[in-house]
Amino acid sequence: MNKKGRLFLGVIMLMLVVLVLSSCGQDKRVVLNVYNWGDYIDESVIDTFEKKYNIRVNYDTFSTNEDMYVKIKSGGANYDVLFPSDYTIERMIKEDMLAKLDFNNIPNYKYIEERFKNLDYDPQNEYSVPYMWGTVGILYNKTMVDEPVTSWRILWDQKYNKQILMLDSQRDSIGVALKMLGYDMNTRNLEELEAAKEALIQQKPLVLAYVGDDVKDKMIAGEAALAVVWSGDAVNMKQESSDLEYALPREGSNLWFDAMVVPKTSKHKAEAEKFINFMCEPEIAFKNADYIDYSSPHREVKKMLDPALLNDPAAYPKEEDLVNYDIFKDLGDYLKVYDRIWTEVKAH
C-alpha cells in the first residue's frame, strides 16, 4: 500500500507542478478569445495571425447558434469575436449584446461584395462582417432522378417514395414547405403555416428519414435519391461522389450568412477588429474558403478560386437565380408557433 500511496502523492505533485508551470509559462501577450463553429477555419491562419500581430488566440468552437447564445447570455464566458448566423445576430442586436464595430479599423471590409452589405439582420451594417454564406437546396442523385430538378414539388412526388431525406431542423423544413406553397420563410401568418403543416404531413410517408449531419454519408452511399441540404455541404458531397448534383428550386429558398461580430463584453475590442480585418485579407479569406468549401462573400477570393467551383451553382449561385431567397429573421416569441407546428408534424 505504501508504494501505491506514494505513487498517488507523486501523481498529485506532478499534476500540480504541470498546472503551475503551464500557467506561469503563459506570455504577457494580449489574449483574444475567438468562438467559431466547429471545423470552420483553416487553423494555420490562426498561427499566422498570432505571429503577425503578437496576440495570442484562444480558439473555441460551438455547434449551434443556440449553444453559443446561451454561453454569451449567461455572462460567464468571455469572448471577443463570435461567428453567429443571421437570425442570431439580429436577436443579439435587439438584446443589445453586440458592440458597434469601428470600420476604420477594418479597411479590408471594402473587399466584401456590395450585395452582402446592409442585409436585413444588420440593416446599417454596424455590427457584423460576413464570413461565409450559402443557400438551402435539393441535392439529388443523377442515377436515380432522370427529370430536371427545378422545384420543391419534386419532394412531394410519389415516384420517390422512401427516397427523400428532409432536414431534422424545424425552420429549414417548415421553410421548404412554405416556399413550395409560395409563401415567405419568415411568415407570421397562421393560415400559411397551417398549410405548410398539412403539406409536411402529406409528405411524411414519402420521407425516408429526417436527418442532420448524417445526410452526407447517406447521400454519398446512394441510400436516397433526393435530400434537402445546405449548399456548402453539397459542394463537399459532390467532391466525394460524381453522381450527385445540386439544384436551386425556382420558388426560392433560404439564404444564410455567418458573420463575425464582437460582443459588448469584449475587453479587447481593438484587437478583435484587427482579427476581423485579418480574416478579410484576400490571402487569408481564400485559405478559409478553400478549406471550408462554403461560399465566401469576398470579392478577391472569387478571383483566386478554381473557375469550375465558381461556375457551380452549389458554391456560387448567380445573382439572378437568388430572387425570392429569404434570410431567416429572428421570430422572437412567434417561434413558439413554429415549435408547435414542427412538433405536430413530427408526432403525426
Place this chain on the structure above:
Amino acid sequence: MKRFLKKGYAALIYLFLYAPILILIVFSFNASKSRGTWAGFTFNWYLQLFKDRQIMKALSNTMIIAVLSAVIATVIGTAAAIGIHNMKRLKKTIVMNLTYIPVVNPDIVTGLSLMLLFVFSNFQLGFVSLLLAHITFNIPYVILSVMPKLKQLDKHLYEAALDLGATPFEAYRKVILPEIMPGVFTGLLLAFTLSVDDFVISFFTTGSGVSTLSIIIYSMARRGINPKINALSSLLFLTVLLLLIIVNLRMSGENKKKE
C-alpha cells in the same frame, strides 16, 4: 447444441460491444472524409491529428482535468466515506441520501446550477471552474465505491491497531486504508472515466479558451465529425487496452508470487 448456443450468445454480446469500436478504428484509416464509402488506406488522419493544435490542446485539457479531479475527488471522497461510516445511524442515512442525490440528478441540472453558482458569485468561468465542477460530480461516486469496503471491514480492526500502540492516524493509514484500497482504486478509476466522458457539465462550466475533447467533438456536429477524431479515439482505445493488459499481467504475476 447447448454449448454452441452458449458460445454463440457470448459471441453475439461481444460483437455488439466491440463492432462499433472496430468500425471506428477501420474508418480512421479511410482516405475519404465520408463515413459512407471506403476510398483506400491512409495514415493521413493520424498525421493531421498531431498537427491539430485545437484537438491536441483539448486532449491535454481533458487529461489534466481528469487526473486532477479524479485524484482530488478520491482524497476527499475517501475521507468523507470514513467519516460517514462512523456516524450514528440516523445521521448516516441522511448524509448517504444526500450523497445519492447528485448521482441520480440529471447532468443538465448539475451543470446549469454549477454555472449559475459560478456566475452568481462572480467566479470567472475557465479551467478552475471546470476542475471544481468535475471534482464536485466525482466525489459521490468515490464515496459510493468506498462505502461497501468499509462495511465489510471488521469493526474491531481499528481498535486492535490502537491497542497495539498505533496512533489514530497511523491506524487509519496503515490498517484501514490498505483494507479499503480496492474500493478507493475503483473510485479513482470511475472518477477518471466519468470526467473524460462528461460533456453536459463541462459545457456549462467551462469558459473561453478551455475546451475538452467532448466539447470539441460535439461542436463538429454542423460540418461532420472530422476523421481526425476517429484516429484520436482509436489511439485512446488502444492506450486503455494496453494499460489493462499491463495491469492484468502484473496482477497475475503478483498472485503467482504469493502462491
